[in-house]
Amino acid sequence: MSFDKFKPKYKIHSETENYFKLRAEAGAKPYDQLTVEEAREGNIANAKRFAGTTEFEGTVKEFTVPSKQCSDGIPITVYRSKQCDLCVAPSVFVYFHGGGNVVGCRQTVDTICRIFSRDAPCVVVNVEYRLAPEHKWPANHEDAICVVRWVKMNKGLLGAVNRSTVGVGGDGEGSRMAALVCHEVPDLGYQVTCIFHASAA
Structure with a gap:
């Protein structure tokens, strides 16, 4: 090019x-x-x-969030670096990958999620929301809301505490989802977005 x-x-x-x-x-x-x-x-x-890869000391766990719209639930990966032990109430950052609602998955943002957890430090939730064309909108929006609401109710299970703040963020399509979630889920602590466009694979 x-x-x-x-x-x-x-x-x-x-x-x-x-x-x-x-x-x-x-x-x-x-x-x-x-x-x-x-x-x-x-x-x-x-x-x-x-x-690439990055050095990461901590835990990486898989969970499935129950959902009325998705019979198999919504898979998430939760990263909790050892740096979170230095925080009294580590924040929980729910991250939505980009990809135009067609491509992308948890695997494509694994490295950046580890970096966020290590350097912020915070507990990061990496979401595997449903994609088009198999799943039409608002499937991904429903998944995002469902995961964030579940995270707010299960902070202790993820390695945070009740008074930990919950924030959302993402890149590309994920940033749009994060913005919409802020209008649907009350009392979120923050929103972080990264606008990125990729037109080739």
Whole structure:
């Protein structure tokens, strides 16, 4: 991908240009040229290649949140770094991955969730919400609300305490979901969003 036509108008960081160059060399294609499964597989492969790994001391646990809309429940991964032991009431940060409500999964944001838990420090809840086209909107919205309400009622189970604050955040589609949740679930402590757009896998 060439950025020459954008350079007169925008200042493009060299790391950004190099990132897209590496993706192009690896054969990345726009999502509209891929099947849903190909896009999802490419998204995971891209995350594995560029997200890297990070040092993390603590616990990583799997839970399933009961849901009226989803008979199998909503899978979540909960990260609690050892740094949380230094907090009297570590916050709980519910994170929604991006992907345009079609691609993305907990696996694609595993590294950043570990970093949040370690460096914030906080307990991070990584949500596997339902995706389109199999599940039409508002399925993902329903899952987000359900998980946040459950988290507020089960802080102790996750490694926090009753007076721990609960916040939400996400990237891309996940940031939109976090914003909507703030209108539906009362008494959230904060919202963190990262707007990111990726058009190829």
